[in-house]
Amino acid sequence: MNPLTIIWNFLSNTYHRLGSPREFYTISLYTTPVFGFLFLVLSLFGTYFGLFVAPADYQQGDSFRILFVHVPVAWMSLFVYVVMATAGAIGLIWRMKMAFVVTICSAPIGAAFTALALLTGSIWGKPIWGTYWVWDARLTSELILLFLYFGIMAVYYAFEERKTAEKATALLSVVGVVIVPIIHYSVEWWSSLHQGPTVFAEGGPKMPPEMLLPLAFMAIGFMFFYGYALFLSMQARVLDNERKSRWVKEIVSGKTN
Amino acid sequence: MANSMAPSSKQISAAQLSAIKLCCHRGDNQLFNDISFEVSAGQCLHVTGPNGCGKTSLLRILCGLNQAEGGQVLWQGKAISGNHAFFSSCAYVAHKEGLKNELTAIENLRYYQQLDARRDEVVLDRLLSKMGLLSCADLLAQNLSFGQRRRLSFARLLIANFSLWILDEPFTGIDNSGRELIETLCVEHLEAGGSIIMTHHQSLNDSPLNRYRNELALSKA
Amino acid sequence: MKNTLALYFQREWQLMFRNTSSMIQPLVFFIIIALLFPFSLPAEGALLQKIGGGVIWVSAVLATMLSLESMFHSDYQDGTLEQMLIHPRSLPLAMLGKALAHWTSTGLVLTLFSPILCITFNIPNEQIWVLFSGLLLGTPSLSLIGAIGAALTVTLRRGGVLIAIVILPLYIPILIFGAGMLSQSSQGLEVASQLYALAAILMLSLTLTPFAIAGALRVTIN
Numbered sequence: 001m002n003p004l005t006i007i008w009n010f011l012s013n014t015y016h017r018l019g020s021p022r023e024f025y026t027i028s029l030y031t032t033p034v035f036g037f038l039f040l041v042l043s044l045f046g047t048y049f050g051l052f053v054a055p056a057d058y059q060q061g062d063s064f065r066i067l068f069v070h071v072p073v074a075w076m077s078l079f080v081y082v083v084m085a086t087a088g089a090i091g092l093i094w095r096m097k098m099a100f101v102v103t104i105c106s107a108p109i110g111a112a113f114t115a116l117a118l119l120t121g122s123i124w125g126k127p128i129w130g131t132y133w134v135w136d137a138r139l140t141s142e143l144i145l146l147f148l149y150f151g152i153m154a155v156y157y158a159f160e161e162r163k164t165a166e167k168a169t170a171l172l173s174v175v176g177v178v179i180v181p182i183i184h185y186s187v188e189w190w191s192s193l194h195q196g197p198t199v200f201a202e203g204g205p206k207m208p209p210e211m212l213l214p215l216a217f218m219a220i221g222f223m224f225f226y227g228y229a230l231f232l233s234m235q236a237r238v239l240d241n242e243r244k245s246r247w248v249k250e251i252v253s254g255k256t257n
Numbered sequence: 258m259a260n261s262m263a264p265s266s267k268q269i270s271a272a273q274l275s276a277i278k279l280c281c282h283r284g285d286n287q288l289f290n291d292i293s294f295e296v297s298a299g300q301c302l303h304v305t306g307p308n309g310c311g312k313t314s315l316l317r318i319l320c321g322l323n324q325a326e327g328g329q330v331l332w333q334g335k336a337i338s339g340n341h342a343f344f345s346s347c348a349y350v351a352h353k354e355g356l357k358n359e360l361t362a363i364e365n366l367r368y369y370q371q372l373d374a375r376r377d378e379v380v381l382d383r384l385l386s387k388m389g390l391l392s393c394a395d396l397l398a399q400n401l402s403f404g405q406r407r408r409l410s411f412a413r414l415l416i417a418n419f420s421l422w423i424l425d426e427p428f429t430g431i432d433n434s435g436r437e438l439i440e441t442l443c444v445e446h447l448e449a450g451g452s453i454i455m456t457h458h459q460s461l462n463d464s465p466l467n468r469y470r471n472e473l474a475l476s477k478a
Numbered sequence: 479m480k481n482t483l484a485l486y487f488q489r490e491w492q493l494m495f496r497n498t499s500s501m502i503q504p505l506v507f508f509i510i511i512a513l514l515f516p517f518s519l520p521a522e523g524a525l526l527q528k529i530g531g532g533v534i535w536v537s538a539v540l541a542t543m544l545s546l547e548s549m550f551h552s553d554y555q556d557g558t559l560e561q562m563l564i565h566p567r568s569l570p571l572a573m574l575g576k577a578l579a580h581w582t583s584t585g586l587v588l589t590l591f592s593p594i595l596c597i598t599f600n601i602p603n604e605q606i607w608v609l610f611s612g613l614l615l616g617t618p619s620l621s622l623i624g625a626i627g628a629a630l631t632v633t634l635r636r637g638g639v640l641i642a643i644v645i646l647p648l649y650i651p652i653l654i655f656g657a658g659m660l661s662q663s664s665q666g667l668e669v670a671s672q673l674y675a676l677a678a679i680l681m682l683s684l685t686l687t688p689f690a691i692a693g694a695l696r697v698t699i700n
C-alpha cells in the first residue's frame with residue numbers, strides 16, 4: 001500500500017474515533033497521563049536549565065529568568081485560541097460533537113494562559129520598566145485577548161440549551177479569530193503613536209543556546225500541559241454530556257460499586 | 258385512525274414531504290425518536306399528542322427552523338436544508354403571527370407579497386376581503402383583535418403558490434366563522450393538490466378536513 | 479421581484495419612522511455621555527479640546543452598543559424573524575439591509591450631530607472634518623459587527639451586558655483608528671492611513687459580517 005494512503009487512513013480513522021464521545025473517553029484515559037508525565041518531565045528539565053544552567057543576562061541579571069514561563073505562556077495563549085477557533089469551525093461545518101467540546105474546554109485554559117502571561121509580564125516589567133503596567137502593544141493585545149476569552153465563556157454559560165450554547169460559542173470564536181489579527185495590528189500602530197518603552201521592542205538580546213534550550217523545553221512542556229488539562233476537562237464534560245447513555249452509567253456505577 | 262385518500266384527480270403517488278427516522282431532544286429528554294412518515298399531495302397530516310410531546314418541535318423541524326438530532330426531512334426526494342425549492346413552497350403559520358405591530362394590516366400583507374411575488378394591490382384587497390378583514394385594512398396590527406391577527410396571518414398562506422402549509426394550532430383563539438373559513442381554505446388547498454401538516458389538540462372528526470386526514474400520534478416519552 | 483437588500487432596508491426604515499423614539503434615544507444617549515466628561519474633569523479648555531475627539535468616539539461606541547439589544551428583539555418576539563429564516567431569500571443580504579438601516583438610525587445620526595458636540599469641546603474646525611469623516615467610515619462597521627452580538631443574544635432575557643462583553647473588545651480597532659486620527663491631525667500629521675484602515679475594516683465588515691449574523695441567528699433561534 002501507498003504510504004500516503006496508510007497515513008491518510010490512520011488520520012481519518014483517528015478523526016472518526018475521536019469524533020465519538022465514547023471512543024474519545026477510552027483513548028483519553030490512556031493519553032492523558034502520558035501528556036501529564038511529559039509535561040512534568042519537560043518542565044522540570046526546562047526549569048532546571050532555566051534557573052541554574054542558563055547564564056544571567058548582562059543587562060537584566062537574574063530577573064530575565066521569568067522569560068522561561070512568560071514567553072511559552074504567551075505563545076500558548078494565542079495557540080489555544082487558534083485551536084479553539086479551528087475546533088469551533090470544524091464543529092459548525094461538519095457538525096462534530098467533540099469539536100465543540102474542544103472549543104468549550106479550551107476557553108478557560110486559554111484564559112488562564114493569557115492571565116498568566118499578563119501576570120508574569122507585569123512582574124517582569126517592574127524591575128525592567130519600573131512599573132507593573134505599561135500600555136505596550138503586546139501587553140494591550142494580550143489584555144484584549146483575555147476579554148475575548150471572557151466573552152466566549154460568558155456566551156457559553158448564558159444559554160440554557162447546551163447545543164445552542166456550543167454552536168454560539170463556536171461561532172463567536174471563529175468571528176474572534178478573524179478579528180484578532182486586526183486588533184493586533186491596530187494596537188501595534190496605536191502603541192507606536194504612544195511611544196511605549198522600547199527596551200525590548202528592538203529585537204531584544206540575542207539568545208544563546210543555553211537560553212534557547214530551556215525555552216524550547218518549557219514551550220513543548222506547556223503544550224503537553226494544555227493537552228493534559230484539555231483532555232481532563234473534556235473527559236469530565238463528555239461524561240456530563242452523555243450522562244444519560246448506557247456506557248457512562250456503566251462507568252459511573254462500576255466505579256462507585 | 259381515520260385514514261382516507263384524497264379523491265383529487267391531481268393527486269400524485271410520490272410523496273411530497275418525507276420524514277425519515279426523525280429524532281428530537283430537548284435538553285436531556287428525548288421528545289420523540291425514530292418517527293417516519295410521508296405526506297403526499299392532497300393530504301393533511303394531523304399531528305396529535307399531549308402537551309409537551311414535541312408537536313411544535315416536529316413542525317419546526319419540518320419547516321427547517323430547527324435541526325433534528327437524527328434522521329432527515331426530504332422534499333420531493335431532496336433534503337430540505339438549503340433546498341431553495343422547498344423554502345419557496347413551504348409556508349409556516351405559528352403562534353407568533355409574524356406581524357409587525359407598527360404596520361397596518363394591509364402593509365403587513367404587502368410586505369409578505371413583496372417577499373414572495375409581484376406587488377399587486379388588487380390581490381391584496383381580494384385577500385383581505387376573503388378573510389373578512391377589508392374593514393380593518395388600514396388599522397395598525399397592534400389594534401387588531403387576536404382573532405383578526407390570526408386571520409391576517411392566514412392570509413399570508415394565499416399570497417403565493419405554497420404547496421405545503423405547516424400550521425401550528427390553527428384554530429386557537431378564533432371564532433366559529435373564522436374556523437369555518439380556515440377549514441374552507443384548507444379544503445380548497447388540498448383539493449388543488451396542496452398538502453397540509455397541522456397540529457390541533459381536538460379531534461377533527463367533524464371537520465371537513467377529516468376525509469383528507471392522516472393522523473400521526475405522538476406520545477409522551 | 480424586489481431586491482432583498484432594498485426590501486429589508488426599506489422595511490426597516492418604514493418601521494423606524496413609525497417608532498421614532500428608537501431613532502432619538504441613541505442620539506440623546508450619545509450627547510449625554512459626551513457631556514458627562516466635562517463635569518468629571520478639571521475645568522480646562524485645553525484638556526477638553528485634547529480629549530474631545532476620544533470622548534465623542536467612546537460615546538458613539540456606547541450609544542451604538544445600547545441600541546443593539548433591540549435590533550432583533552421585536553422581530554424575534556413577533557415571529558417575523560422566524561419567517562425570515564425559512565424564506566428562500568438570502569438571509570445574509572437581508573441582514574446586511576437590516577444592519578445598514580440600523581446604522582442610518584444610529585451611527586449616521588450621531589455622525590451628523592457630532593460637529594455640534596465638537597464645538598462644545600472647542601475642537602478646531604479642520605479637526606471637526608477629520609472626526610466627521612472618521613465617524614462616517616467607522617460607525618457602519620460598529621453596526622455590522624454589533625449585529626453579530628445582537629443576533630447571538632436575541633433569545634436571552636438579559637442579553638444587554640453580554641452584548642457589551644462580547645462586542646466591545648471587537649470594537650477596539652475601530653476606536654483606535656478613529657480616535658487616533660484626531661491625535662494625529664492635532665500634531666499636524668496626515669490621517670489618510672487611518673482613513674484607509676477604517677475603510678478596509680468597513681469593507682471586511684460589509685462582506686463578512688452578514689454571514690456571521692445569519693449564522694448566529696440560525697444557531698440561536700430554535
